[in-house]
Amino acid sequence: MGIAGKNGSGKTTLARLLNGLLLPSAGSVMVNGMDTRQRRHIREIRRQVAMVFQNPDNQLVSPVIEEEIAFGPENLNLPLREIEIRVEEALQIVGLEELRHKSPHMLSGGQKQRVAIAAALAMRPACLVLDEPTSMLDQTCRQGILDYLRELNNRQGITIILISHNMEDLAGAGRIIVLQEGSIVRDAPPWEIFNQAGQTLDLKPPNIVRLAQMLRKRGCLLDERISTLEQMENSICRLLKSTT
C-alpha cells in the first residue's frame, strides 16, 4: 500500500500513529486487535509494525552492522541463540552478509537503508512502514530499494506501507491512499490515482502515465491501467502484434 501526499499533508503523522509513537487525540488505532493507547500492548505493537525512516544516517544506532540488526531483538529480550538466528536471517534477506562487520559510515546511502530494513525485519514484523525511505537516496539506489520491497511483499508476505511524495515510487503498490491537509481524499489502485493525479489531485503523475495519456490522445488504444514501465512495454508490443 502506498500513502501519497504533499509535504505537510500528514503522511508522517499517520505513519507514527501506526506503531504508537504518537497516540490519537480522537479515535483509535488498532493493530491486529490491539489498541495503541494501551501501554501493555505497545512493545508487541512496535514489534509487529516496524518502521524505516527517511534519513538513513539518523536511524542507525550501532557502530557495527551486525549489532545494529541485533538491536531490536535485544530490546525484545530474546535469548542469544535466537538473536543470532534472526541477525543471520535478516542479513541474508537483504543480501548484506559480506558487510556484517562493517561500520555504517562506510556504506552508501542505499546500503544503509537496506541495513535499516534488515534491522526492522529482525523483529519479524507483520508490517513494515517506510516513511520516505528513498528521498535521500540517488536514483539508482532508489530503484534497488523499491524492487527489494516488492520482493519482500511477494515472498515473505509482509504488509508494506510506503510513504512517498514521489508517484513513481508508488507505481508498484496494490493501492494508494492520497492525503490532503490531514484527510484521506482518495483510496484507489495506482492507475486510477495516476490518471486523476494531474487534474483533480494536486500531484505529479509518473512519466510513464503521462506518456500513456499522450499516446492515448494520439489515438493509440492503450490499456487504462498502465502504471509501470513493464506494463507499458508489454502493451505497446501487444499493440504492434495486433496491427501486423
Place this chain on the structure above:
Amino acid sequence: MLRRMKLGKYVPGNSLIHRLDPRTKLLGGLIVVTAILVNYNWPVLLLNTGLIFMVIFLSEINLPSVLRGIKWLWIIFIFSFLAQCVYTQGNPLFSLGPLTVTIEGVYRGLATFLRLLILFLSSTILTMTTSPMKMAGGLEALFAPLTRLRVPVNQFAMLVTISLRFIPTLIEEAETVTKAQKSRGAPFASPKKLVRLKTLLAVLIPLVAGSLQRATDLAVAMESRCYTGGPHHSRTKNLRFGRRDLAALAITAAVSILPLLYIYCAALPVQSLQNLR
C-alpha cells in the same frame, strides 16, 4: 587528515582473543596495566611484554597493523627514553658535551619505554579485538553493581555506543561543512584570532544543529525499535564467562601479580631484617 585517526580500530575476527568475554579482556588489561604501573622490576616488565605479544599473536592480527597506530607516539617514547638516559644519576656510560648518559639511565629509560609500550599495546589490542558493542556490554556488566547506587550504567553504555557510531559521521560532516564555508570565502587562515574564531563557529554551529536533528530522529527510531532505556538484558546476559576466560585471567594474573608478590616477598625479609637490626 582526520580520517586517519584509526587508533585501535576494531578488526573483526574469530580468534581465541576475539572470542574471549569482553569482561575478561577488560579485567586482564586492568591487571597488566596496574602491575606495570605499581612496579617496574625487570621480570615484571619482560613477562608482561611477553604476555602482550603472545596475545597479539593469538589474536591473529598482524603486528604491523597494531604498531601502525604508534606512529606519532614513537616521538614520546623516544623522548622519554632519552630524558631518562640523561637525567638519571649514576655510573656514566658516555658523555655528549654537557650531557652524561648513565648506565642506570639507560636501564630506566628502557623500563619506561617498555611500560609505555605495554600501556599502548594493551589498550590497542583490547579495542582491536573487541567490537564496540561487546565492549559496551562488558563495561555495562562490570559496572552493573553501580546501578544499585543509582548510577545510570545502562544509559551510559548506550551513550558510549551511540558516540562510537556517530564520531566518523561527524568527522565527515565537518569536512564537508568546512569545504562549503571555504567556498564562501571563510577565512580559515586569517591572521586575526577573532576572525578565525568566527570561522570556526561557521563550522561548529551547523554541526551542532545537525547533531540535534540527528538526536531527535534517532530517539524516534530507537523508540520504534522497542528501546525503553532499561538494561540491555540480553546483551549483558549473553556474555559468557567460560573456562577459556577463567584460564586467560588466571594466566594474566599469574604473569602480572606473581612476580610482584615474589619481589615483595623477597624484599620484605631483607627489609625487616634490616629493621630488626
Place this chain on the structure above:
Amino acid sequence: MPVIEINNLSYAYNGGTPDEKKVLDNITLSVEKGEFLGIIGANGSGKSTLIQHFNGLLYPQSGSISVLGFDTRDKHYGSQLWKYVGMVFQFPEQQIFEATVYDELAYGLSNMELDRAEIEVRVDEALANVGLVPEQVRAVSPLCLSGGMRRRIAIASILAMKPDILVLDEPMAGLDPEGCAHILAAIKRYRQEQDVTVIMVSHYINELIVLSDRVALLDNGRLRAWGPARELLARDDLPNYDLLLPDYLKLLHNLKKRGLKVKTGVLTVEEAAGEIGRVLERIKC
C-alpha cells in the same frame, strides 16, 4: 572561449599506499563560457571529486585544470577562486550557521569585502531570485524554516556572490516536486539574467537533460561520453552504465532493443510520446 579547461586530470585517495583508490582517471574536458554542462554518473563515479577541482578545493594530482584562464595550482590564484566559482554542495542547508537569513546571505559577500549598501542590494536580489520575498524572510532565523526553504536560502547565499561559474552538486536531492521546481526556476532565472556558466551534477536526468547544452557521463572515474544531450542519449550503450534513466527513456531503449525503429535521443516525455506515436502509426499504415 572555454572558461574551464581540464587536461588529463587524475585524482586518487590514499595515493601511494596499498589502499589507493583512483577516483578520477585521465579526464580531459572543457567548458565554454555561458554553457550549461550537466554531469551524470552513478554513485562513486567521481562527480563530486571532479567539481571540487573547479574552485580550488582540490588540486590536481596529475594533469592540469585551468579556470577562467589560470591554472588552479597557482596557490595565490587558487585561494581566490571562490569569488568567481560558486559552489553549491549536496544538502547545502547543512552549512547554514548565521542567526538570520540576511546574515547568512551576507556571509560570503562580506568575505568578498563588499560595502554594506552593495551587500543589501545583492541579498534582496538573491532572495527574490530563489522565489522568496526579501521583506518577509530577511530577519527570520533559518532554523525555523522548512527543509526546502533552507535549501533555497543556502543556494541564494551562493547566488548573491554572483559567481561567473555556478557549480551545483545534486541541488534537488531529497526535495518534494514543489521544492525541486523552485530550485530549477532559480537556476534558470540566474542563468538568464547574467551571462554565467552553470555546471550541475544531478541524478534527476530528465530535469538535467532539458537544461543542459552538453552532458558529460562519468563512470568509474572515467569520462565515457561528452556531448549534446540528444547525442548522448541516442547512444545504445547508455543502459550499460549504472545510471537510472527516466522511465520514458528506458522504454525507448527497450523498444529499440526489441527491434523497433525508434530514436532514443529524446529529451522530454512529449518527445517520447511523439516518437512512439510516429512509429506506431507508420506500422499501422
